Amino acid sequence: MNNGSKKAWLYLLPALILLGAFLVYPLIDVLIYSFEEGYNFASQTYWGIGGYNYSYVLHDPYFLQALKNTLILVAITVPLSTGLALLISTGLSSIRPLRQLYQTVYFLPYVTNTLAVGLVFMVLFQKTEYTDGLVNLMLQWFGGPTIDFIDGPYWAKMFVLCFYTIWVVMPFKILVLTSALASVNPDYYKAARVDGTSRTRIFFRITLPMISPMLVYLVITGFIGAFKAYSDAVALFGTDLNAAGMNTIVGYVYDMLYGDSGGYPSYASAAAILLFAIVLTITCINLLVSRRRLED
Amino acid sequence: MDIRLQDITKRFAGRGRRSQGETVAVRELSFQVPDGSLVGLLGPSGCGKTTTLNMICGLEKPTTGRIFFGDKDVTDLPPELRGVGMVFQNYALYPHLTVLQNILFPLENLKGAARPSRQEMRRRATEAAALVQIEELLDRKPRELSGGQQQRVAIARALVKMPRVLLLDEPLSNLDARLRLQTREEICKIQKKTGITTLFVTHDQEEAMSISDRIVVMKEGVLMQEGKPQQVYDDPASLFVARFLGTPPINVFKARVQAGELWLANRPVLAVPGVADREVWAGVRPEGFIPDEAGPVVCTPERAEVLGRDLSMVCSHPDARDGALRAILDPACGLRADAETVRFSLRADKVLLFDTETEQRIPFAADKGAAR
Ligand SMILES: Nc1ncnc2c1ncn2[C@@H]1O[C@H](COP(=O)(O)OP(=O)(O)OP(=O)(O)O)[C@@H](O)[C@H]1O
Ligand SMILES: [Mg+2]
Secondary structure, eight states, X not given: OXXXXXXXXXXXXXXXXXXXXXXXXXXXXXXXXXXXXXXBTTTTBOSEESSHHHHHHHHOHXXXXXXXXXXXXXXXXXXXXXXXXXXXXXXXXXXXXXHXXXXXXXXXXXXXXXXXXXXXXXXXXXXXXXXXXXXXXXXXXXXXXXXOTTTSOHHHHHHHHHHHHHHHHHHHHHHHHHHHHHTSOXXXXXXXXXXXXXXXXXXXXXXHHHXXXXXXXXXXXXXXXXXXXXXXXXXXXXXXXXXXXXXXXHHHHHHHHHSTTOOOXXXXXXXXXXXXXXXXXXXXXXXXXXHHHHHO | OOEEEEEEEEEEOOSSSTTTTOEEEEEEEEEEEOTTOEEEEEOSTTSSHHHHHHHHHTSSOOSEEEEEETTEEOTTSOGGGTTEEEEOTTOOOOTXXXXXXXXXXXXXXXXXXXXXXXXXXXXXXXXXXXXTTOGGGTTSOGGGSOHHHHHHHHHHHHHTTOOSEEEEESTTTTSOHHHHHHHHXXXXXXXXXXXXXXXXXXXXXXXXXXXXXXXXXXXXXXXXXXXOHHHHHHSOSBHHHHXXXXXXXXXXXXXEEETTEEEETTEEEEEOTTOOSEEEEEEEOGGGEEEOTTOSEEEEEEEEEEETTEEEEEEEOTTBTTSEEEEEEOGGGOOOTTSSOEEEEEXXXXXXXXXXXXXXXXXXXXXXXXXX
């Protein structure tokens, strides 16, 4: 080890110690928990080592429901929110008057508490004995049937959850993309215009490649964020997510630890490790695909 | 096909309301770029050169005035219908595309009958690349090229559509001195070979003088003078143009004309027949000083710099506008920087007089080369 890299390690030491204590150690601990069979909370003892916890979790209908919910949520919200954010920020950067105002308006949900937004969504979409809720009123205007989005059919609940998630994650994406768009040197657009490039071609051949690093970043963080969804579901459907059939993986982990049916750190650990494996795989795939894209 | 600008004015609205803070980037500009010639558009930073170029290529619309390509009024045409190729100051090569893809880009924009086949596109791209000698770089990305190579790619991209007009915006400003010299020769050569009507923007007068067929000098959006480089240099219309052209710049003295003689530091230094008695700015080109033991211009030498074949001598003179004058002399002239004083006489054809108020040229009938 030469002097320079010794110094570098020295500078990194505080960060490494903190990361080790609060990130790596818990991760390893969770991994160990997940293989301890028959762990007893009170006596801190266990029977043996094995894969039973995983097999339990993988056969638990609540977990499978949570897995399904999470996958649907990820598959719908990540592409939709990124695409919409791209559309809106492209629009925003091509208008001049009131741009600042629009940017602020679009950014507002970001600084608003998720639970508060969730409450508003619930009020908008709910149908109770006393009121139909705004969305149902609008559906009635257009002659459609009324649906209880909060306590009704599965697809309606899923729709609200996706809608809400997209709503919450979009501001940040719009912010990132508008600044990415603004950082593209206008000379590229001028050169393209002199050469008679059509608007769509400019967008796909110049704008998109130029902001693709930011897009990749958004997609990766979007996937990770959506896989970790929990508070959104709670905000909309309350804490008993299993009963509502709207649980997510993180919600399942929480329930296994602290919920009414909780007190099973081993099952929770196994579920958490499964989630970790899924997210890791998806992120690696993302990175591989995007790297190949960016290189050619 | 020539380019004609007719009374072009370009105003940019200010940030504030109405006309407050409005910028007039170009004011009633008229000039012509003759067919097949290379014209240098020259002026200090912010004088409206880029704006003029942008109006010619169609990126900006003039507030008033018309632009003609040949007989055709193109003022209202969008850029893609004008048939111009443009090289930007920073080249604006698309960083994610290879050199070949960059050069192909304008061709791929063509639609319908004008769109060549894939093979034809490739042929034309390699032809353009060959013209600027970058055939072996076609598969590289712009960031893997040197500044000079990037510049040639930009020229190839501008030429590939065989434009009728080529516009270059300070294409050499990012290059080092050596490469700049080489590349400007190259541009000149390519222009001669293709015969494309070319307008070339620069703020470097030497660059413009060396390769242009004609130069156009601008200042604060107004055309100052236009003509052949040598002619503008020898016969500038104003002190601004005289000072702008030539390295080292012209020496300016506060002087007086009395009874047909130019007076400098209380000595008559040159006969200037036909000029009324008045205060003037007297400009003397550095090469206009002739060492002369009995010469009327007396000054104190400060230092001498031998620049290869020339001797450049800096002397202080009480009436010089910047306190000092710079003379370009023959190293064999025998003047020494440690002398008490040196004396010069002046070459009449290198002396220019200007009004102290308007800074316009005051002509006088000099008998060429006569020294007093
Ligand atoms: N889009 C614009 N909006 C407002 N003012 C502008 C705009 N473009 C240029 N100007 C102004 O017009 C004037 C001329 O600008 P221009 O870019 O043509 O100068 P230039 O001669 O190319 O200078 P340089 O040598 O520095 O490139 C400047 O005062 C500039 O501030
Ligand atoms: Mg400019």
